[in-house]
Amino acid sequence: MMTTETNSRPLISLRGLTKSYQTGELVTQVLHGVDLDIEAGEFVAIMGSSGSGKSTLMNILGCLDKPTTGDYWFRGHSVAKLNHDQLAALRRDAFGFVFQNYNLLAAADAVGNVELPAVYSGTPAHERHQRACELLQQLGLGDRLDHRPGQLSGGQQQRVSVARALMNGGDIILADEPTGALDSQSGKDVMEILAQLSAAGHTVILITHDPEVAEHADRLIEIKDGHVVSDTRKAVQTSKAAPKKTPPRGKASLLNDLGEAFTTAGRSLRSNIFRTMLTLLGIVIGVASVISMLAIGQGAQQEVVDRIGAMGSNLLTVFPGAPNQRGRWNVATLVPEDVDAIQEIPNVLTAVPELTGNQTLRRAGFDQEAQINATYSSFPLARQWQVSEGSFFTEEDEALFTTVAVIGKTVAQQMFPQTDPLGEFLLINNVLFRVIGVMEERGASPWGQDQDDVVFVPFSTGSLRLFGQRFVRNVTVAIDNTDFMHETHQQVHQLLLERHGVEDFTIRNMASIIEAQTETENTMTLLLGVIAVISLVVGGIGVMNIMLVSVTERTREIGVRMATGARRLHIMQQFLIEALTVSLLGGLLGVIIGVGATAIIASLGTSVHYALLPVVLAFSCAFLTGLIFGYLPARKASRLDPVQALSSE
Template sequence: MAKQLEAAAAAKHKQNQSEPLIRIRGVKKSYQTGAITTQVLHGLDLDIHAGEFVAIVGSSGSGKSTLMNILGCLDKPTEGEYLFRGQKVADMDRDELAKLRRSAFGFVFQQYNLLGGATALANAELPAGYTSMGTDARHDRANALLKRLGLEDRTHHKPSELSGGQQQRVSIARALMNGGEIILADEPTGALDSQSGKEVMALLKELSAEGHTIILITHDHEVAAHADRVIELKDGEIVKDAWNRERSPQVQAPSGPGAGDPSPIMDAGRAFITALTALRQNIFRTALTLLGIVIGVAAVISMLAIGQGARQDVVDRISAMGSNLLTVFPGAPNQRGRWGVATLIPEDVDAINELPLVLAAVPELTGNRTLRRSGFDKEAQINATYPEFPIARQWEVERGSFFTREDEELYATVAVIGQTVARQLFPDTDPLGEVMLINNVLFRVIGVMSERGASPWGQDQDDVVFVPFSTGSLRLFGQRFLRNVTVAIVSSDAAVMQEANDQVHSLLLERHGVEDFQIRNMASIIETATETQNTMTLLLGVIAVISLVVGGIGVMNIMLVSVTERTREIGIRMAVGARGGQIRMQFLIEAVTVALLGGLIGVALGLGVTWVIASLGNSVMFATTPVILAFGCAFLTGLIFGYVPARKAAQLDPVQALASE
């Protein structure tokens, strides 16, 4: 029984030894150019066994390069069957073909096809970058291969710093990086001088002796003579298949490092490093790409900060006047010229003060009058009101005191002045106890109000003089009807404010018999102002986001240009085994990296601009939300607008990409 098993195993081994590594049957290849179909290969049949040194020779246009692309899984035949180790290549998808190229094939091109911005070491280890091989292992293997090929002192030189022969040896090292079981050499001596050509052919013969399968594409019969087997193509057909010498005993090809597929995290990390390298090599283009993102992010942050600051400033100013206030004006709703309408009287104020939700109600009889002191005249607003005014308006007296109820009853000629009046009328002295003329009526200053600043409408609230209502109405204005009534409510809660509003409305309607008054709810005004400012902030934000989108479009355009410029690089990466997903990830991460870098710079610029604006005395509001929003938009911009170029790069045809100039 044991002998039978040994015999079966030996028979199977012999069968495997005789089975060709590559088998093609009836392979045809045609290209469609508009309505014209050009057939390049006409039903080829060919077997290539492991370890053979085969030269495919033919003149230009014979189809030898097309055949090489099919054999190297860079292209697929239009018709016919291609078997690699007995497996149908036609059944493989793009990623499976990429994996096959990565693990089984190594390409040596006539024009070397090295990455111009990478060193000899980086070019040699490129195929291993799409495997799970670690960084140190890649460096060690690439260094060992370059040393074997006599390039140990040129590892950190770029292709432009190497001779043609040295560049071709780097490409051979790259072909061997993942094992190079099959070396496909397309006119490897075509761009070399005779001596360098001899050295390259000697290397290929040495690799063949070690067991590598060498498929040499050439038009030169002298070069083809180095091969053990010569296959001649003419007009897409095999016209000769002969051996120059007896088939060499088959030698087991040296195994490669055997690395598998990298993990997604490893793929992403390597793609990030590749992206940074590409961005550094094209620093000027990168700067232009960053500019749109930087401006967009900075605009979002600064505009939202300015908008939020302006909104808060308006709300604060209105709130400073009292967010719990109702203001009653004379005149029917929608009636014009309400200041001259005589419908509100002091007795209405007294009645309003009796309501349970009212903290204080005060009349306000206002108008501009001339102030005079020591030959200096100025005009200021006079406000005849009640002693409860500081309570109603939440406006404190800074020095001295406000007038009292007794002053009101005695028609006292006392006044409390604002900060602007104090500075202008009493620049060199303490105004308390001093006298001044208001319309030629002598008043004594008994208090100075705290500084209030400008109103939401830009009026200087400190350019004012307060006098008792009785005195002002009799001696300054000559009238009793009121310009308005200010009503302070016990709470600024919206529901309480609305209830108080209804109570005041009902009271005045009952007293007057007709609705000859208007009530303005300060809480509603604040809400309306807030909504208005929010709308303006949103508008500013939309404008800023539009600029960010424009920057994103710039990223997409630049990346599309980058894909076009780097088409050959993409073809090289695909030839050494990069999957479509890895190419897509590389360009997508490149776009996202640009966007994130632009986002960081934009955040710094936006915060800096906002700080400068704030230092100039403008109202701004720093918040983390706009920063996160802007940075998040930058990330999404890179992700969304980078996807189209990345997808285009991943879908490139390897053959066409390699042929790109």
Template sequence: MTDSTYDTLSDPVVQSTAQRKKGVAKGEPMIRIQGLTKSYQTGPITTQVLHGIDLEIEQGDFVAIVGSSGSGKSTLMNILGCLDKPSTGDYWFKGQKVADMDPDELAQLRRGAFGFVFQQYNLLGGANAVANAELPATYTAINADERRARAEALLTRLGLAERMHHKPTELSGGQQQRVSIARALMNGGEIILADEPTGALDSQSGQEVLALLKDLSQQGHTVIVITHDHEVAAHADRVIELKDGHITSDKRYRDRSPDAESTPPAGPGVSQPNSVLDLARAFLTAFSALRQNIFRTALTLLGIVIGVAAVISMLAIGQGARQDVVDRISAMGSNLLSVFPGAPNQRGRWGVATLMPEDADAINEIPEVLAAVPELTGNRTLRREGFDKEAQVNATYASFPIARQWDVAQGSFFTQEDEELYATVAVIGQTVARQLFPDRDPLGEVMLINNVLFRVIGVMSERGASPWGQDQDDVVFVPFSTGSLRLFGQRWVRNITVAAVSSDPQVMQTANDKVHSLLLERHGVEDFTIRNMASIIETATETQNTMTLLLGIIAVISLVVGGIGVMNIMLVSVTERTREIGIRMAVGAKRAQIRLQFLIEAVTVALLGGVIGVALGLGITWVIASFGTSVVFATTPVLLAFGCSFLTGLIFGYVPARKAAQLDPVQALASE
């Protein structure tokens, strides 16, 4: 491999003189540390790794820090690269005190000034060579096209033109190390920190990497190699030896490159991207991470999908049940008043003889009343040619169809004349017609009601079940005069149904008040109870709304459980990807950017789960509706469920995201 292979910054795609970094002030070393110590606390035991290190490194130096295992060289590298902080002592970088920098400023310094080359390469396993090389630039304002072009140019110069779209597992050790060097140079790589760069390589690959580092030093990069191998250290211009946390020797064997100070390396610009770019790149990173582990993503989605689907289907069923009850009550007549015998709250009022048909006649004189009919009801046995059944018999007035808004499907209803003549005629419901006359048209047929012969003159239209589950079509209507005399043997009525001229609440209330006053005047005491159908509908609606709310709460609880699942799996994800987080921090990602990435992953999962859950919920609701269950498709539950899924991802994703952002870079990089 020739030297020209390593001419990484001579190409105009790679270098821009307008973007050169600020150099070191005259007389000021690039790196200066004084009295630096580092200690680690393990329970009650304190272990001091570095003891009072004093060191200066000039711009363009090619330095090897050599020492045996445990000498403190890797700890020193981490401090030099701003991945770790000293316990005591001072560290100046280009004259600026590093201890005065906050975590974001340290991240910006790592992103703009340092490039790391690790012994184990520390490449992202799910990304190809180009994506790994361009990683540091993803945290800058460089656009995607420029970032990709620079990464490809660097990889090409490093002899990886044919392998740049391969993942780390498809590359040899030497190729992976060259990818890590390209990553180190992506933002300029003013200082290259190489930790045992040849430790995992064969001898030939190791020599190539050392030659590359030498060439980078000659181009103006400051190269610091951490090694235990004196043969590797011999390639450096300056060798610093560490033993037990002390510098035991510091020898310069060759002078720095004459161009080191005059031509500092330049990057493409490392300014911080705006929030929109951060958000867009975080979404792309999140999608990439989710795609790499489909099974875990599917498990994360499952809880959200079930929760959202439950919210939509349960609310749709609840709303459908409410609407069904309201429709059934309304079908009975939303303009109705029902008058019952007995004082309000009196038990056993059905047997109280306080209402008479004359009360209904008097109520009919009220202007706001369309029709008032007495009803005398009870179960009686019906017979016809060997068939018999029990059904409800209702003795009422001829104006019953008007009062109850119930049409006759066949034949006709009995008349006032039938009432006056005590005619034995009957109008039957659809259930009675099917069961008593299954093989013939019931009109004109005769039947026995309690052994009294009645002729069928009409069949009512089908009404279905009442809100209380009673079959309204299993009924026989007869003239009040006939029924009271020949079937029930009494004149007092079970109830009086009053139809107002309008269902307008004001008209209904006026009719209610006038009926109350009239009956109070006629009876002298309040021995009756009036129920307003509008009030019944309102009460039923409130009850069903409460049930719907209960169903919604249960569904939301399932969504919360799904959110807890998201949090747990995301916490597992953070643990599994600790090294990845350390790599991202090492190349300059701020804590906020790490937090944003993991938070967006959680939100993305929640939103994706929301979309699938909405589709599943609507599908379940449609299937349930196809079986005849009343459901109501509405936009509000869908928006509510989708909004809840977003909030679930946001709320339950924050804890894992915060945990990821708070990781220590050094410990994260050391994680297996």
């Protein structure tokens, strides 16, 4: 850090300084071999007409720009050896800028504008706020502390600019046409302030084209066409006070920087509230979509798996007909003897035939079609489907061809709406059956069929009196120990192959069906999630576009921040945190809306599955969206040239 100053060395020393600008193949030289020394405490006016190079010289003196060739020595140290961050530190600690157009931040009040240089020097918030108020009061703005630039006159804005220049001590005040945009009285007031600062020991370098303004200085340097043509000092100079000590500064830390960046981000976003809301919309929709779509997808998956599982995850189902054979439902290959043989296989809990078909039910004026299932008495054990009222038929009923029936809930409600069905009679295909039981309500199957619209009868009775055949539609095999499901599957397959001599049957493993269905639902859920993430990415692109527009609109603000000591990291943090703030706020609103929308959908009867992972995933995606899509605009902002940024409109 450049803090050492000796009497033998000038404060600022320029030797052979040149500055050229290249536009395509055209090279324009603005400064031509400038040699200049400025002592500490001097009040210097650099005067010249427009295009003479005086503003370029000021930018180099203030370390906003670098010379093309030549040497710049500050307190005996070469400025050419300093990198971007070191130049920013030098501007922050040694220089204070007073611009013609004030260059105040429109979204900040007077105190906030004055505090700006101290933000980058790590001064604690309460200390810089107190000092900013004191400076404004000293400059006659004690009643304008909370006023924004748009609420201040030109003279008042320039005083705020002067206070900002003094915030970190302002050893050297660089004033570029400070009266150019002011009326005569305000101009005089500003020049009196600069004269007072000079008398207080500050080094004041004034850039002007007005001889009357230049007369306030103790030393006049005239520049023309990039050359110093004269350098005169007044014969009598007022006595100067000793330079004031630089105000104490805090130690800059990442935590403080981030805190200030979030505060500034909030202020900036509030100043463009409508645009901020539009930017939030894309993130909100994306996050809400991820949460609700995944919840619906996982809910549908869970519902299907539960329904299949309710049918029995320990089941093997044997169908007639060879695998992949068309019309195999009408093939007559399975008989009750196959079922009896399967029951003898180890690890088979029970095996039941199922002979099904639709038949007409009649009772006292009621006429309805329902599915009839002729099966064994062990059906409830095989399908894990119990009787809620009465009882299921027995082996004795099967042996005696008894005409008894057990009905499902739907049949009970439709055929016996106001009567207890137990003991009542039904005509099934003109055969009279007595109802002895009602099954528990099962609901719809995974394929949408009403499982309760069914009547169970003994296999012997059904095959003889209702269907007129012994061949079964399918055989349901319940496995005792599912750990050996695969081995039992192979044993059933081998048994039937030996009995039939040909593979005229198909075996389905319910566990495999559940696994296949789960994989299908996972694929659908993933598809829904991808669609939602695409929506989130689109929202991220919107964030990037808005931030790029923001960088363009706030280019001058970036220049002001750089002039007051902001490093590239500060500028990058600023815009990156603005993007993150938008994304995180959008993520939070998206989570709230997504969970709320999911709850509404669930209340309408759709199955949903609440899980923390989709919420965390969606919010994390919002964070990454802000980080990824905010990086490019933030990097662009941090790479801006301070001089070009300050001169932008």
